[in-house]
Amino acid sequence: MKKNNLIKLTLLLVAAFMLSLPVQALAGKVYKLGLSLAITGPTSDAGHPYSQGVDDYFKFVNDTKMLGDDTIDCTIRDDQYKTDKTKQNFEDFLDQGIVFYLNYSTGSTLALKKDFEEEKMPVIPASFHAGNLIDSHYIFLPIASYSAQAIGLAEYVVKNHKGKTPKVAMFIHPSAFGRGPVEDLQKAVAAGLDMEIVEVVEHGKNLDNTAMLKRLVNKGVQYVISQTVQSPVATMLKDATSLGLKANSFGEEGKLTFLGCHYTGGNDLVALAGPAAENFYWTTSYIITNEPSPGATEQLALAKRYNRGEKAANSHNYANGMMVAQVATEVIKRTKAKGKEITKENLYDELQNMNGDNAFFPGTTVGPVTYSKTDHAGVDSLQLYVVKNGAFQSADKPFIPEYTSKIK
Amino acid sequence: MSYFFQLVVSGIVVGSIYALSGLGFVLIYKSSRVLNIAHGQIIAIGAFITYALTVWVGLPIYVSFPMSMIITFFLAMSVERVFLRRLIGEPIISVIMVTIGLMSILDGLIYLTPFGTENFSFPPFLPTTPIAIGGVSISWTQMLGVTVTFSLIAGFSWFFKKSTIGISMRAVSDDQLASMSIGISVPRVFGLAWAMAGLSAAAAGGIIGNITGLNFDTLQAFGIVVFPVVILGGLDSILGAVVAGIIMGLIQQFASGYLDGNWGLNGTGEVLPYIILLVILLFKPHGLFGIHEIERV
Structure with missing residues (x-):
């Protein structure tokens, strides 16, 4: 009797195992x-x-x-x-x-x-x-890369600037993330990109950027390329607006035109800076909604x-x-x-x-x-956006920075 | 010359906001000898309450700003009641450890709300054209910051010098046992100190949030950023917080204005205040206005 039960149990287990095989196969990997x-x-x-x-x-x-x-x-x-x-x-x-x-x-x-x-x-x-x-x-x-983004922004400055060699400052996060594109942008300038990098500013937790902004304007800087996150850029834009130093049109003489790489822009920048974000130029490879x-x-x-x-x-x-x-x-x-x-x-x-x-x-x-x-860099194309009436919109067609390949 | 005066004005503005942000540290330390490590979180909470009342509830900002100060007043009082009251008489290090825990709890709670990971800004409520006199300009936001800071500091100074409860708080700060022996309620004084620190933190949060936008990381970082200010001023001195705040603000602006970008220097505005802090502390270890206690044995 016991032997019979054991055989039945074994058969049941085998049957259960056989049935489970196709289910496992159906479940996928x-x-x-x-x-x-x-x-x-x-x-x-x-x-x-x-x-x-x-x-x-x-x-x-x-x-x-x-x-x-x-x-x-x-x-x-x-x-x-x-x-x-x-x-x-x-x-x-x-x-x-x-x-x-x-x-x-x-x-x-x-x-x-x-x-x-x-x-x-x-x-x-x-x-x-x-x-x-x-x-x-x-x-x-x-x-x-951030380098390609900064170079792309710099190329846009050079192409659209009126007058002598444009003077540019970089406003960067005090980290490897912020410093990333500095050297490559300097290499692009050395390779013939016609602009002058007057200063590279590593920001802190600044409540007021008056000294920096005034100093840059006194040195003839007209463009600030940022490689950081939105919050310090928002504070800088607000300060520039209240000091009357923010350009109302691209490259306005005696004033500052602000541009930034991927993590400086987007809707969060508009949320933080409010109306001061107007005319901020931003580049990324992503579409906007x-x-x-x-x-x-x-x-x-x-x-x-x-x-x-x-x-x-x-x-x-x-x-x-x-x-x-x-x-x-x-x-x-x-x-x-x-x-x-x-x-x-x-x-x-x-x-x-x-x-x-x-x-x-x-x-x-x-x-x-x-x-x-x-x-190993995925999307090579970049898109330039600009804030108009409180929202980012395309400022030009997608482009691939020329100097990225020249400095390799 | 206008460049120089512009830096002076900006230094005073920034310094006064540092002073207001550091006031909460001083108020708590003055009465209980405790350093509240969660002060930055309370600054952020104050700013977020102002935003919520203004944008979500729809109150005018001149109503929501004082309301958030009142709410944070009671919130900080509750925090003291729940977490810190039972630690009276325990070693100070235990209390400081609790404030570190409190910081984590508040962080976690804020991350459960949209304020933890999203950015906001107050709706514009001040004129955008700055006040400009002789080439020196100051924005209305900064002007408001300075006005609120000095009003609050004047109010707190009067409170500690003239009011009965303020004098009681100073007495508790000097000697808890002696204060209790003459009938002062030490727990009540501690609760009130936390509440007033909450009130000043909400004011600071509202002002900083109006300048930088509402980003949790930026706001809560001011709890640490102002730490050198209160150390320099003397942890138990309101006047010290004001003077040290303005010194720090001026050093930052002058360093940034005259040193950065020259002779290969950069970021001196961030570093120089700490160097000067170290030098001053070498000669005045209790800060510029801190009380040097001598214990007779």
Whole structure:
């Protein structure tokens, strides 16, 4: 009797196991990704919408079965802009078996560069620092570097300035993030870009920029190119306005025209500076939702689908997060289509094939994403925007800075 | 010459805002010998309450600004009642550790609101054309900042010198046991000190927020930025906070105006105040106006 029961039980277990096999096969594979960023703490005004963009897009991929039955499981962790926490998160992600990693700050990207090399892990950070790519094989910038952005702004100044050689000052964050483009802009000037960099100002927590602004005007500076975050730029714009030093039109003589790279601008700058943001020139590779485009429609629809507020939906940092998720999804899709296994090695190879006819058009950027073995900067095109009537609008057509290639 | 005077005016404006921001430290330290590490968070909360009342509730800013000061007054009093009251008589280091914990709690609570990760600015309510006299200009926002700062500082100075409760607070600061023996309620004095610090922090938050825009990181950082000011002035001196604030403001502006950009120097406005602070503390370790206590054994 006991023997019979044992046989029945064994048969039942075998049957249950056999039945579970097709169910497991139907459930599809789960691809693990990780993102560590500042959802709280310094720069969380950028990190928070960025994380929402990443989260929403991967949810969208899974909900719409973009990868068939396979799904992406991206763990998003707050590192409060602290490199030690980022490292800890990255190590935890490795234990989870991630095949692709999304990082955030310049500091942590530089600090973890060796870890990425050792792990052979493809990484896309939210930092566009050109230095990320030096001695690195596994870091891919999503868009044009801060250096390219600053050079692009400088080229616009040179092309549109009337009179003698334009005098320019740089207003930068006191960190690797801020200092990133300084040397490259100096190289561009040395290579023939006809402008003079009069001063590079590293700002602090200034309540008043009167001394700096007056000093710059006294030295004949007409243009200030900023590479920092929105808050110090907003204070500077307010001070310049109250001192009557802000140009009302591009290059107005005796006054200052303000320009800035990706993290200086966007709707947050208008929110902080109010009317003082008028005529601020800003460059990035991302589209803006103020202007209709398929990418803007997709961005707004995604935010609406996952109940995001208006601020997040219209944030260029939401677009930023969404775009890196689009790139990660695309390489998984392409690797899968080739019948290859989804591993970090295969994703790395596929990323480097993203060029020529294989270039990727995510819609959230003003140009295609292209990577190769020698080029790890994604979108090369930049768009210049300017604040008019309290909102950013395109000031020109998308362009690729000429001097970026000349200084290589 | 107008450049020089412009720097003087800007230095005084910035310095007076530093003084107002540092006042909360002084008020709490003066009565309880406690350094409130969460002061920056209270500055930010005051600014956010003003914004919420102005934009979300729709009150005029001249109503919402004093209202936020009153709300923060009671909020800070509640914080003292809940977290710090039971620590009376405990070692000061324990109380300071609690304020560090309080900072984390307030950070966490603020991050639960849109203010933690979004940027805002007060709707414009002052004329945008600055006041200009002889080539020296000052914005209405700065003018308002200076006026509010000096009014509050004058009010607090009068309060500590003339009012009964103010004198009680000074007595508690001098000797808690002796104060209790003559019937002064030490817990009540501590609560009031925190409340007044909250009130001044809300005022500072409103003014700084109007200048920089409402960004949590920027606002809460002022709790640390003004620390050298209160150290230089003497932790228990209101006059010291004012004088040190203005000294710091002037040094920053002059360094930035005359040193930066010359001889390869940059960022001296950030560094020089600390160098001068160190030099002064070498000669006056209790700050410019701090009380040097001598204990007779």
